[in-house]
Amino acid sequence: LVCDYLSTNLRILGFNLHEDSVGEKIGGNSGNLYGFLAGDESLEPLLFCAHMDTVEPANGKIAIFHEDGLITSNGETILGSDALSGVSAIIEAIKTIKEENINHRPIEIIFFIAEEIYGLGSKLFDYSMVKSKESYTLDLAGEVGSAAYKAPSLLTFDIIITGKSGHSNFKSKENINAIIVAAKALVQIKTGKINENSTCNVGLIQGGRALNIIPDLCAIRGEIRSYSNNETFMLLNEVIKIFSKTSEENGAKIEVNHELHIEAYETPLDHSVVKRFQNICEKLDIPCNLCATLGGSDNNNMEQHGINGLVLAAGMNSCHSCNEYTSVSELEKITEIVIELMNGDT
Structure with missing residues (x-):
């Protein structure tokens, strides 16, 4: 259902899509979803990723919006902000770019399956169709502005x-x-x-x-x-x-x-994928925190295919628990960052 919903919205936004057969191979009900949106050809393409799956208990999730801007589940399930907050930020950024007619670089997206199973979806993905050499994966807990350049x-x-x-x-x-x-x-x-x-x-x-x-x-x-x-x-x-x-x-x-x-990766701190993120955080007056993490992500697998990247905090907190939460303010911040990354000015 998540993949079908995203496919419908991405086609409306002008993406060319491909859903692979990895889901069939691992006993799932959807595949990895890849999309390409043409943009300013004078700019390098950039890849944005997040994963569609969540941990249990997830059946019957209900998002509750609180007056202070906090978003939680009803306490009986996880919220699913890991990593659907990242998915949401990517979709909202593209919608904003389209609505405001903002010039943007060629944009690639991959919404992976089975990330919670040791990155299995991204491990089996066919990267031959990917044009980008750099990526941002929205799948890190903590304050927006944090980014993992190193993982085990x-x-x-x-x-x-x-x-x-x-x-x-x-x-x-x-x-x-x-x-x-x-x-x-x-x-x-x-x-x-x-x-x-x-x-x-x-x-x-x-x-x-x-x-x-x-x-x-x-x-x-x-x-x-x-x-x-x-x-x-x-x-x-x-x-x-x-x-x-x-x-x-x-x-x-x-x-x-x-x-x-x-496999472990470490993106050099002087790499353009890091510098770009730092410059955008400075532009938006968002404190930047480059860090190492002992958690793995889909970025581990992409690095093995020559795609250098960062894993960005995307407004997910207390992940893998029924106390999981996000907030409107953090979702707005990460969306602003993604818009700036996509428009190619930095």
Whole structure:
């Protein structure tokens, strides 16, 4: 429904659109939506992105507008400002440009699907149709004027420990409790913030079949994030080494699987995509805050295809919770920034 709504509005605004088949590949009901709007050919094209999907609970969302300009849900669902506030700002900026007949650069948009699933929609997108070399992704929490120039690699791992089951009341030397082996390994692993670049977390552990049976299987799932792609794998190898050694010492076996979902990027601070944003913030008297983030976004994937970009704060706060909110004033600010980025004067 979101994709259909946006397609209808973008066609009215003059965009040539293409919806890809990525949704079919991942079991979704829509694809990534790409659009191109012709503009002043003396200016370089610029790409604007946001994602259409949200986290749960989202069914039946109701936006409540408060007298002070705050916008919230009714508290039973998320609001969806992550990242529909970004989508809204892009659409409103284009409408304003059209209504006021403002000269603008060629504009490209991509509204991605499945960003919340480790950027899966943008990972599978075909970038061969994209003309822009620079982009702005509207998908960052915090005050408008903030922009992330740096984000981490994100890797998940699954470790399965296999022991040997038996009745807990008739334990023999042959029995190996897989949960105990996992516990012995877990206490040796450093989690949380490892250093200024990296974090490691173990988020799920499952094992056992009954209270009176020695568990022969234990599964551990976790993730590693790092601004250094190499360090991401170094930390993974340390985790595997600890689990392998502990399992061997206790007669258990392990199976390890991992997946790198997104790769780290760092856009140089002297890059034109950064300077342009800084100049516009100064022009609009909006404090500019260039920052690093440990959260990934679709920009991670675009950077791997030679498109340098920033991730802009777009009026989304307390994301991934039923306390999520945005405000009219913040939406107006980010829309003003997008209009200036599109018109090509800066």
